[in-house]
Amino acid sequence: MSNPIYLALDVPRLRDAVALAEKVKAHVGGVKLGLEFFNAHGAHGVHMLSQIGLPIFLDLKLHDIPNTVAGAMQAIHVLEPAIVTIHACGGIAMMEDAKAAAGEKTKVVGVTMLTSLDEQDLGRMGFPGTPHDYVMRLTEAAHKAGLDGVVCSGQEIKAVHDQWKDGFFVVPGLRPEGGDIGDQKRVVTPRQARDDGASVLVIGRPISRAEDPEAAARAIEATL
Numbered sequence: 001m002s003n004p005i006y007l008a009l010d011v012p013r014l015r016d017a018v019a020l021a022e023k024v025k026a027h028v029g030g031v032k033l034g035l036e037f038f039n040a041h042g043a044h045g046v047h048m049l050s051q052i053g054l055p056i057f058l059d060l061k062l063h064d065i066p067n068t069v070a071g072a073m074q075a076i077h078v079l080e081p082a083i084v085t086i087h088a089c090g091g092i093a094m095m096e097d098a099k100a101a102a103g104e105k106t107k108v109v110g111v112t113m114l115t116s117l118d119e120q121d122l123g124r125m126g127f128p129g130t131p132h133d134y135v136m137r138l139t140e141a142a143h144k145a146g147l148d149g150v151v152c153s154g155q156e157i158k159a160v161h162d163q164w165k166d167g168f169f170v171v172p173g174l175r176p177e178g179g180d181i182g183d184q185k186r187v188v189t190p191r192q193a194r195d196d197g198a199s200v201l202v203i204g205r206p207i208s209r210a211e212d213p214e215a216a217a218r219a220i221e222a223t224l
């Protein structure tokens with residue numbers, strides 16, 4: 001089985017991102033380039049990281065009208081990402097058009113509810129109900145729209161997997177036992193997320209901010 005860990009490269013300088021990926025590449029299955037990286041380094045940065053030889057996950061969380069999101073998907077086609085994220089709450093038509101515009105080898109996954117939010121946050125934004133219900137509703141919509149899968153927290157992955165047996169599921173908000181959770185709220189360990197059905201385990205700061213990132217990645221890999 002391939003390594004499900006994708007390292008989130010949320011570091012400001014391109015050369016630091018490349019050096020970090022080089023350091024841990026034996027212990028991860030791919031790299032995730034998000035808004036911080038892509039807005040700073042764009043396509044050039046993606047090409048630089050591609051040279052390391054790991055699959056690239058573009059975590060762009062696209063969220064706009066269908067025509068605009070489809071155009072963005074076409075624009076990144078040339079970068080051949082293995083995975084791209086869009087926001088599932090952008091609607092069924094937006095998700096359908098995004099999937100249709102993506103390259104054949106690119107998995108398009110819908111972000112359901114950010115792992116930095118909890119039930120209280122939902123209520124404060126005017127959405128009654130639990131994270132579980134919110135995630136399950138958006139998962140159903142993403143499935144209906146023909147996406148490859150969703151992004152959810154490790155607290156919902158089991159239910160999501162039960163509802164969508166052959167889906168592709170990305171789980172961030174992961175911390176080794178006792179790790180600092182920072183701004184994340186719905187958190188589980190990498191091992192629990194994997195056991196409950198995650199396809200991809202997104203891990204950033206527990207590796208990138210460790211004193212010895214290579215040792216941290218190796219230790220997390222050993223728990224799986």
Ligand SMILES: O=c1ccn([C@@H]2O[C@H](COP(=O)(O)O)[C@@H](O)[C@H]2O)c(=O)[nH]1
Pocket residue numbers: 008009010034059111113114115116151152172173174184202203204205206
């Ligand atoms: O719901 C979500 C969606 C995406 N992310 C991204 O994952 C990493 C997590 O980083 P850590 O340092 O391991 O907390 C980060 O790039 C987020 O943008 C998420 O956390 N939650």
